[in-house]
Amino acid sequence: MNETTTSATAQEAPVGGRVFFSNVRRSLEGEDEIILVSVGVDIGSSTSHLVFSRLVLERLDNRYIVSERTVLHESDVLLTPYAADQSIDAAALGAFIEAQYAQAGIAPDKIDTGALILTGVAVRRTNSRAIADLFAAQAGKFVSVSAGDALETTLAAFGSGAAARSVRETARVMNIDIGGGTTKIAVCENGELVDLTAVDIGARIVALDTEGRLVRLEEAGRKFAEEVGVTLTLGQPVAPEDLARMVDRMAERIFDVAGNAAPDAISQSLLRLEPLRASQLPDVLTFSGGVSEYVYGREAQAYGDLGPLLAAAVRRKAQAWGPRLEVPDQGIRATVIGASQYTVQVSGSTIYVEPANILPVRNVPVIAPQLDLAAEDLNVAEIADNIRRAMRRLDLHEGHQAVAVCYRWQGSATFHRLDAFCRAVAEGMSAVLAQGHPLLLVGEADCGGLIGIHCHEELHLKSPVLSIDGITLKELDFIDIGAMLETSGAVPVVIKSLVFPGSAGLGRTALKV
Structure with missing residues (x-):
């Protein structure tokens, strides 16, 4: 889907370097609460349905978290319509979606954010293209996910509660x-x-x-x-x-x-x-x-x-x-994502971008492998295997798209430890790099620049390298990384987090200002 400027995307103000949010350009520095309207759309082989929600985000220190998720309207469940050639009947599906917006009493231009989840035959190229066209006017607001077996299982695990x-x-x-x-x-x-x-x-x-x-x-x-x-x-x-x-x-x-x-x-x-x-x-x-x-x-x-x-x-x-x-929080609607929670953070200034023209990048899925980075001698094979497992869990292992690796660095940043980590990441991400996608690394600790330099200068990776720090992410997040800010050398990062029933209680994070 093509990205467009939307009411839910954080934007830089023309002057002053402040971060603004939403169509009325509210300053995140001055608001303690933000309310968003979201829609989740699940289109599968058998059934299709929508859920409209209201999200309340509240300030917690220098971030916003989802404090409340209220379902505004649950659509009818449609037996996914098919045309004579067994492709999904996009016209019939579009009429159903339009009717559900009307029943919810919500105009499409009033939606701040959303998630479009395609499963089964909906993932096939001709089907996914036709379905994407139905949401073209809102493309920049939506996280669009083609869910294979592993990701669909993951979504059901979280969506069911x-x-x-x-x-x-x-x-x-x-x-x-x-x-x-x-x-x-x-x-x-x-x-x-x-x-x-x-x-x-x-x-x-x-x-x-x-x-x-x-x-x-x-x-x-x-x-x-x-x-x-x-x-x-x-x-x-x-x-x-x-x-x-x-x-x-x-x-x-x-x-x-x-x-x-x-x-x-x-x-x-x-x-x-x-x-x-x-x-x-x-x-x-x-x-x-x-x-x-x-x-x-x-x-x-x-x-x-x-x-x-x-x-x-x-x-x-x-x-x-x-x-x-026991009864789950959600049954048939478990894989309907309640909303995409747009959140914004600004990276640290010790980042590495090579070449600079790879920015901006948009709608990049995040993996958060469990990596043991505390040992003095890092286990390259184990780290690489855990990265591959995380990609397999989200059906990203074939390398068809760019993937951001979220890590939490521990211990000193010696050459020996940096070298082991960078070699492990390059090995674990080999399927992605082999198809020409950049190496995207996102960490919390202040070592993004060192890691990026090592990947490019010491490992001589031919792939573009983007390594940023000062950012908190979770698996199932999607990120947009904007162009570098001239005043600070940092980059703005928009985080689109999938919000499941009960996820606010698990502390899903939002905005860092």
């Missing part, structure tokens, strides 16, 4: 998000996502018409039918007892993957990600996604798929499994 619950209850919380095509399993502890996987099990791997005839059969549906000895033929009716046998086996497979670090061969053949690393049972179990609405009795209407039957089978097995079954 599982991460927040793990802090609130000091518990190991597993969230199982069951959608139309896939099931995503996430394990959270202490507010962090510690393990995840995804499997080819969903409510719409088999679909029926109003007469009970088979109209859609995915490969995973065919596998389950064969496993239980059922023959499925497009256009022919399917016996209810055959469907019951299929969904019972589907539920068994979900729990085989969820509770077993080494699932059997058939379950492994259904995996879309690596299996969970540990077989330790969670303390608490929650469900999200479309099927969860049936699990918790919030939906009764059937939509020609396996949703109601699969939910009943899953709930029976969940109640016998052991962990305490």
Whole structure:
């Protein structure tokens, strides 16, 4: 999407060097509270929906934090429309979105910020381009994310409230998000996502018409039918007892993957990600996604798929499994991002930019790998591997776009330690650098310049290098980095943080002035 100047983007004042925010150019130096209107849009293979929210940001020392998130309007849930060529029908989708804005009583130009999340077939190039066109007028306000399996699992973990619950209850919380095509399993502890996987099990791997005839059969549906000895033929009716046998086996497979670090061969053949690393049972179990609405009795209407039957089978097995079954903060809307919280920080002056014309950069996703930077002898292989893991977690590992690495430097900045860290980062980011993207490093401590110089002068990286410091970021943030300020040598950074239910309680940060 093309970036445009928007009401939600922080701008420099013409004079005085102050930072201003919003369409009325309010000074952040003089306000203790900012109110934003946001929209989250989730467009997937099976369903599409929107959530409109009001965010209240309050000053805390020299930053702003999200203190309140109020849902203004939850849209209807639309079965994602398709054209005859099986691409998403952008015209029908656009009409639905326009109707939801009208129902919410909010004009598009009154939206300050938002997030557009594309999953499943919506990610395909022709679909994503058509969908982007629907939001072209607001492109600069939105974070746009094409979510693969790992990122969709991550979004569901935070959006369902599982991460927040793990802090609130000091518990190991597993969230199982069951959608139309896939099931995503996430394990959270202490507010962090510690393990995840995804499997080819969903409510719409088999679909029926109003007469009970088979109209859609995915490969995973065919596998389950064969496993239980059922023959499925497009256009022919399917016996209810055959469907019951299929969904019972589907539920068994979900729990085989969820509770077993080494699932059997058939379950492994259904995996879309690596299996969970540990077989330790969670303390608490929650469900999200479309099927969860049936699990918790919030939906009764059937939509020609396996949703109601699969939910009943899953709930029976969940109640016998052991962990305490709880209701999530969000069900079908878990991956709808409540808002993008625009925040602004200004970097330190000890930064490194080479060449200078790489600025500005916009909408760069942030990874925050867990790096042990306290040891005197830094472990290059371990640091590089943790960076690769963080990129894989957010479906960034193929290097198709620039990625910003957030790190927290510890200890002295000796040549030996800097060299080890820079070599590890270059190795971990090799897939990104190989495709010509710059090396983007963002730290809190006052050593960004040294690290950037070392990468360029000592490692002789051919890639552009941008290393800034004095900035606090979290994973799932997106950043815009503006041109260098002539008066200070610093750069303005706009941070777009995904705000989930309960995330304010986890202390998601905002503005540094």
